[in-house]
Amino acid sequence: MDAKKVAERQLRLLERGCDEIVPREALLEKLERSVETGRPLRVKLGIDPTGNAVHIGHMVPMGKLRQFQDLGHMAVLIIGDYTASIGDPTGRNAERPPLSLERVRLNAERYAEQIFRVVDGRKAELRWQSEWYGSLSLAELLGLAGSFSLAQLLAHETFRKRYDDGARVGLHELLYPVLQAYDSVMVGADVELGGTDQKFNVLAGRELQRDRGLDAQCAMLMPLLPGIDGRKMSKSLGNDIGVDAGPDEQFARVMAIRDEAMDAYRELVLLGTPEDSAEAASRLAAGENPMRLKLELASGIVERFNGQGSGRAARAAWERRFSRREAPDDVPLYACDRATDLRSLMRDAGLASSSSEAARLVAEGAVYSGDTRLSDPGFRIDPDELPEEGLTIRVGRRRYLRVVRG
């Protein structure tokens, strides 16, 4: 079998859903060499455990990594315990508050569980930056920093813009791309995956490797997955869909994405083929309700992260809740042990962040008990007068609570 042909076939699969491969030719060569020598490519992907949850946007490059693994290549996951404490400046207009290493460690454990729902743990190396940064000397750091120039770093839009706007740019932030680049040197990456916003950082790694006389890695950049509001998916924007959100919540949030984003989700999250996209397009052209397509999409996504059968159950729950507007089966219970008024109860039960907000929601007509809209925030609730089955309170479309005697 011709190595070149095999490599080409691999590349065709791998470049699906990619925004850019820099440079594509070099990747093809690497693949070819790998086929010839039987040495798997080392495919690097860094994660900064800045929060405690991974969203499905993070999983886009993870899915790609899995494809590499399925072709026999080696996944090298870098836990960015040092870079996380800086905070990736990319796309930021302000510094991030520093994160303690301990916090990062905790986050990383949660991340790993979620990531390995997609990535094959048996063909993966999990590396911590602290392996090499924990003992990096100042002399080494200086040498490293000297590999880059200010002008080079200011070419990064995020730095330049903030600098031009007169915003503060911390010196440590300038080091972010440098550290990420050095990771590639340390793990001997052949390919680095990332979102399109990672282009600068990944290319920095390429350059540093070349500087050190190593074979330069290729960059494989994936489009950024839009969140439910159409902007880039991000936890801090609150538009994310958590891998760990639970099937019902995940389903509901996928249903909330914009119609225009469906293609991206199908291709990037479900790794759909061009045929899948064509089929969806023709169904829409035939006048089918986009909601039906979205239901299938949501079902598929839930299955991907929660296992067989979870999609159908989540769909049933969603239809009951949103199409028929019935209360879900598992309405959280709140035990009420003393007489109180509605707004305080809503706050204590977590339906509102403050009693003032609760009062506002009531005034806005968002609060129902059964089919009755509640209009008095001072409405008395006495546990002794509650019906046996409790009192069900609904706030907006989705938040339910059953108040029971407690």
Next chain:
RNA sequence: GGAGAGAUUCCCGAGUGGUCAAAGGGGGCAGACUGUAAAUCUGUUGGCUAAGCCUUCGAAGGUUCAAAUCCUUCUCUCUCCA
């Protein structure tokens, strides 16, 4: 080290003594509409033991009947010069 500018509610940003819980925009939340979404329209967006009270305009003091607004000190940021 010197000179100047600045810090306002989730974000941007107006506000130079009372009419300021603070314009306007963004974002969020809610209501209507709908296909769930988008778009559009409307309302809302500090807290509380709620028609009253309390706390907020970088921090701490001060002046005043009254301070986001005036004074003092401090902290932080930016720009230019060195």
